[in-house]
Amino acid sequence: MPPSERRVAAMLLLSIGGSAALGVVYGFGGQPQLEGVLLAVALGTLGGAVIVWALRLLPQEEVTDHREPEPSPPEVRREATSELLHGEAELTARRTLVRLLLGALGALALVMIFPIRSLGPRPSRSLFHTEWQDGSFVVDRNGRRIRAGELAPGSVVTVFPEGFVGAPASQALLIRVEPALLRLPPGREGWTPLGYIAFSKFCTHAGCPVGLYRASVHQLLCPCHQSTFDVLRGAAPVFGPTTRALPQLPLRIDPGGFLRAAGDFSAPVGPGFWELS
Amino acid sequence: MIRRLVLWLDDRLGAASFAKQALRKAFPDHWAFMLGEVALYSYVVLVLTGVFLTFFFTASGQDVVYQGTYAPLRGVRMSAAYASVLRLSFDVRAGLVMRQIHHWAADVFVAAIVAHAFRVFFTGAFRRPREINWLIGTSLLVLAMAAGFTGYSMPDDLLSGTGVRIAYSVLLSVPVVGTWAAWLFFGGEFPAPVTIGRFLALHIMLIQALILGALGLHLAIVWHQKHTWFRLPGRTEDTVSGSPLWPNYAMKSVGLALAVFAVLSLLGGLVQINPVWLYGPYDPTTVSSPAQPDWYVGWLEGLLRLFPDWEIHLFGHTIPEPFYPGVLIPVILLAAYALWPFIEQAVTRDREVHHFLDRARDAPGRSGWGAGGLSFMVLLTLAGSNDVLARFFGVPVESVTNMLRVVVLVVPLIVGWAVYAACRELRAHEAAVPPFHALRRDAAGGYIESDHLTKERAE
Numbered sequence: 001m002p003p004s005e006r007r008v009a010a011m012l013l014l015s016i017g018g019s020a021a022l023g024v025v026y027g028f029g030g031q032p033q034l035e036g037v038l039l040a041v042a043l044g045t046l047g048g049a050v051i052v053w054a055l056r057l058l059p060q061e062e063v064t065d066h067r068e069p070e071p072s073p074p075e076v077r078r079e080a081t082s083e084l085l086h087g088e089a090e091l092t093a094r095r096t097l098v099r100l101l102l103g104a105l106g107a108l109a110l111v112m113i114f115p116i117r118s119l120g121p122r123p124s125r126s127l128f129h130t131e132w133q134d135g136s137f138v139v140d141r142n143g144r145r146i147r148a149g150e151l152a153p154g155s156v157v158t159v160f161p162e163g164f165v166g167a168p169a170s171q172a173l174l175i176r177v178e179p180a181l182l183r184l185p186p187g188r189e190g191w192t193p194l195g196y197i198a199f200s201k202f203c204t205h206a207g208c209p210v211g212l213y214r215a216s217v218h219q220l221l222c223p224c225h226q227s228t229f230d231v232l233r234g235a236a237p238v239f240g241p242t243t244r245a246l247p248q249l250p251l252r253i254d255p256g257g258f259l260r261a262a263g264d265f266s267a268p269v270g271p272g273f274w275e276l277s
Numbered sequence: 278m279i280r281r282l283v284l285w286l287d288d289r290l291g292a293a294s295f296a297k298q299a300l301r302k303a304f305p306d307h308w309a310f311m312l313g314e315v316a317l318y319s320y321v322v323l324v325l326t327g328v329f330l331t332f333f334f335t336a337s338g339q340d341v342v343y344q345g346t347y348a349p350l351r352g353v354r355m356s357a358a359y360a361s362v363l364r365l366s367f368d369v370r371a372g373l374v375m376r377q378i379h380h381w382a383a384d385v386f387v388a389a390i391v392a393h394a395f396r397v398f399f400t401g402a403f404r405r406p407r408e409i410n411w412l413i414g415t416s417l418l419v420l421a422m423a424a425g426f427t428g429y430s431m432p433d434d435l436l437s438g439t440g441v442r443i444a445y446s447v448l449l450s451v452p453v454v455g456t457w458a459a460w461l462f463f464g465g466e467f468p469a470p471v472t473i474g475r476f477l478a479l480h481i482m483l484i485q486a487l488i489l490g491a492l493g494l495h496l497a498i499v500w501h502q503k504h505t506w507f508r509l510p511g512r513t514e515d516t517v518s519g520s521p522l523w524p525n526y527a528m529k530s531v532g533l534a535l536a537v538f539a540v541l542s543l544l545g546g547l548v549q550i551n552p553v554w555l556y557g558p559y560d561p562t563t564v565s566s567p568a569q570p571d572w573y574v575g576w577l578e579g580l581l582r583l584f585p586d587w588e589i590h591l592f593g594h595t596i597p598e599p600f601y602p603g604v605l606i607p608v609i610l611l612a613a614y615a616l617w618p619f620i621e622q623a624v625t626r627d628r629e630v631h632h633f634l635d636r637a638r639d640a641p642g643r644s645g646w647g648a649g650g651l652s653f654m655v656l657l658t659l660a661g662s663n664d665v666l667a668r669f670f671g672v673p674v675e676s677v678t679n680m681l682r683v684v685v686l687v688v689p690l691i692v693g694w695a696v697y698a699a700c701r702e703l704r705a706h707e708a709a710v711p712p713f714h715a716l717r718r719d720a721a722g723g724y725i726e727s728d729h730l731t732k733e734r735a736e
Contacts, residue, residue: 030370036378036546040539047535054528061525064518065303067503067632070406119461126466127456158562168468168561201562206446206581206599207467208439211564223566224443225582226664226674239675241581243588243598271446272588272597273456 004056011049018042127275128268130170130200132249136161138174138198138259148194148253151176156213158201161261169269171201171209172249174259175231177218184234184248188266191250196259198249199235200269203227205242207271220246244272304526305506305519309396311533316389318537319382320492326379327481333369334431335361336477338470347554355433355558358473362432362553378545383428385541387421387573394418398617398647401635402505405628408618410498413491415615420488422573427480429551429571433473438559440570442467443581447603452596468561508633517632567664579660580606583682614650638707641700649693656685 001009018041025034071077092098137145139162146159151174159174160167179195191197199220203210208224218231219238227240235246247265254260268276287293337357343350345360346367365372394414397403403411426444430437445467449459464471503517512518520526544550556565570578584602588595613620621643622628637644659666660681667674716724 026371032371032373032377033546035371035374036542036544039374040543040546043535043542044539047532047539050528050535051532054525054532058525058528061521062518063301063303063521064516065503067515067517069515070502070630116461120464120469121460123456123460124466166560166562169466171562206443206603208442209562209564211566223564223568223664224439226678228675237586240678241584241586241598241602243586271449271599272595273449273459274452274454274594274596275456276595276597277590277593 004052008049008053008057011045011052015042015046015049018045123275126169127270127273129264130161130269131164131167132161132170132172132261132264134261134263136261138162138172138251138261139165141165146174146259147257148196148259149257151196153178153195154215156215159198169202172198172265173201173210173213173220174198175213177231181218181232183232188234188248188250190252191248191262193251193253193259196251196253197231198251198261199229199231199246200249200265201246202270203242204237204244204246204269205240205271210246300521300523302500302522303504303517303519304522305504305517306529307507309400310504312389312393312396314530314533315537316386316393317492318534319386319389319541320488321534322382322538322541323379323386324485326375326382329375330365330379331477331481333361333365333372334358334477336431336474338433338468338473350554350557353558356473358431358433359553359558362434366554374542374545377548377550378541380429380550381544381548382541383425384550384572385537385544387418387425390414390418390421391573395647395651399635399637399644400505401631401640401643403618404631405618405622406502406630407498407505410495410502411618412615413495413498415611417488417491417495419611420484420491424480424484424488425571425573427476427484431473431476431480432551432553433559434553434556435559435563435565436553436556436568438468438561439564439568440574441472442561447581447599450597450600451604452594452600455600468559503632505632505634507636512633514632567662567668569662569665572658575658575661576654577603577607577657577661579657579663579681579685582663583657583660583678583685585682637696638700638703641697641704644700645693645697648696649689652692653685653689656681656688660685 018038022035022038022042025031025038072080138159139145140157140159143162143165145162146157151157153176156173156175159172161170164170175197177192177195177197179192182192182195182197184192199210201209201211203222203224205222205225205227208222210220210222210227210229212221212223213219213231214221220229220231220235221227222240222242225241227242228238229235229242229246230238234248237243237245244267247267247269249265250262252260252262283293283296335357339357340354341357341360343353343355343360343363345351345363347363350363362376365376367373397411397414426440430441445459445463448462449455451458460466462475463469464475504519506512506517506519520529557563569575580602581599584598584606586598587601588598590596624642635643660678663677663681664674667677670677716726719725
């Protein structure tokens with residue numbers, strides 16, 4: 001057996017061995033790494049055998065094809081064009097029928113678009129409003145109401161309106177800061193009892209949860225595209241692609257000492273859309 | 278046996294005359310011509326493993342409590358889709374290796390298409406008469422990316438769910454129709470329970486039907502127009518030479534296919550990819566950091582991260598910021614890429630038929646634009662990991678972003694200009710050197726030019 005032929009034979013035997021081993025591994029319950037390796041052995045040696053066969057054992061010959069020019073001969077082109085034009089003339093001679101045909105096709109096409117409307121509900125007011133209302137208890141992920149005095153300054157917790165834990169549009173971040181540091185926009189006096197301040201956690205850029213809080217500089221940072229918000233100045237954007245502040249949630253403390261919302265967010269939450277003014 | 282089969286088929290289809298020509302068809306041998314084949318064979322792997330995965334996937338956003346074998350997530354609420362991927366990964370024999378081979382094959386599929394597109398671009402293989410096939414090829418790249426995105430979004434894990442969330446916000450940002458489009462496409466306000474089922478339908482039916490159609494057309498046109506070849510001594514523009522299809526080229530191509538399968542199996546077995554159990558189920562109020570998408574979406578992510586906070590407000594309406602980096606710029610880039618053959622024709626006024634390939638230096642303008650564009654995309658992809666870069670170099674992410682905002686605009690210009698200048702230099706230098714001729718002394722003592730030697734040297 002010539003050396004190349006021996007190599008091919010050896011690789012084919014290896015491939016058979018790989019397949020057999022793969023069968024055994026599978027039979028004994030499977031193991032992902034071994035499965036991948038043995039499959040690669042079976043396929044790789046088979047491929048190697050085929051390639052060596054093609055390069056070493058087959059006679060190497062070169063064949064030459066003639067390229068036909070792409071355009072058809074002129075008279076064929078002329079005939080094809082005139083056939084097309086002739087047919088078109090036959091059809092368009094009846095102008096009324098042509099117009100009706102186009103009308104029928106248009107009407108059909110139009111009505112075929114209608115089912116697209118079935119794909120989803122009408123965009124609702126939920127783009128503008130969340131589940132927060134005046135009086136909603138502020139609860140954490142476990143649905144536990146939060147008491148004033150629970151959070152130390154500098155801490156942050158994800159909160160929801162009671163009864164809506166996990167609702168994406170209503171997710172908010174409750175932060176406690178030193179009240180003297182706050183420089184909120186006018187009209188938000190009384191929204192931050194005892195330095196409790198809450199913002200929508202729903203990034204105004206592309207809707208990721210604004211998950212990171214840099215307590216030392218009082219900045220919220222969205223890990224998706226690094227939009228950064230200044231908590232002390234009403235979560236105004238200070239860096240990154242976003243254009244709008246995180247909407248603020250007005251807070252109050254009820255006589256029982258529980259944190260409650262004093263209304264919905266100061267603006268529509270989440271990423272921008274056409275209907276947003 | 279074979280003889281009888283041929284006769285049987287020829288009696289019914291007249292196949293012999295086609296086969297006679299087809300079996301001797303010339304296929305030029307060059308490593309760069311195999312890139313498209315690598316894409317094709319990755320696609321074969323995708324279809325085979327994909328069918329297997331579909332048997333085990335539950336395309337449902339319905340809430341379930343996980344009770345499977347993966348202990349860290351036992352008792353956790355998750356979608357039925359995510360739970361089915363966990364089951365496939367941990368409880369179905371050979372399930373994990375199939376899933377990982379599928380994911381690797383998807384990444385290699387897109388990579389091979391991109392590499393193939395670059396080969397075609399820089400050699401000018403898209404020129405007349407091959408403009409239509411360039412357009413089909415561009416469509417295939419877009420379809421491959423769409424298949425990839427819908428595919429890796431289906432497990433409904435925290436990482437991919439965040440990607441879908443961003444895609445929803447980008448669609449929402451389209452002027453006038455964005456809100457309706459997002460609600461209709463995703464089946465309601467994000468996260469809607471029907472979205473995963475839609476992705477499955479798109480991933481395994483619509484997109485695959487389009488890919489198969491475009492792929493068939495792509496190959497049929499290549500077959501009909503015949504392959505291009507480099508400009509070498511002894512070659513003429515109206516012939517094409519190479520290995521005959523049967524048996525040489527067929528064997529080589531089957532060997533390549535098996536090699537691609539083997540590499541993907543090795544990757545799928547040994548190199549972990551998309552370990553969704555580590556990310557946890559998707560929850561729209563939680564996010565992981567850092568978060569990067571599959572590699573071919575990186576440039577879009579980079580655009581979203583780098584684009585400044587510009588937004589247009591007019592007549593009580595908003596054209597939100599994500600529209601520009603998420604829709605407008607990508608559409609412009611893709612359009613320029615798809616229409617390149619026509620742009621180049623308009624600029625160079627070269628409307629001739631070309632079957633010989635250019636080398637990069639033969640078209641300095643094209644090579645410059647291509648290299649500049651390529652570096653732009655690479656830098657954008659890097660920008661998609663600006664947080665990882667910041668952590669790696671120990672600098673604030675703001676600095677990385679600000680620097681990249683300048684770099685992505687300046688460096689491609691420099692790269693493009695440098696490649697353009699280098700190509701011109703090489704071409705000018707080449708024109709100054711007389712072409713190589715091999716001479717052979719004949720029996721009579723005279724010298725004749727040896728075609729054979731000239732060709733060998735050139736190769």
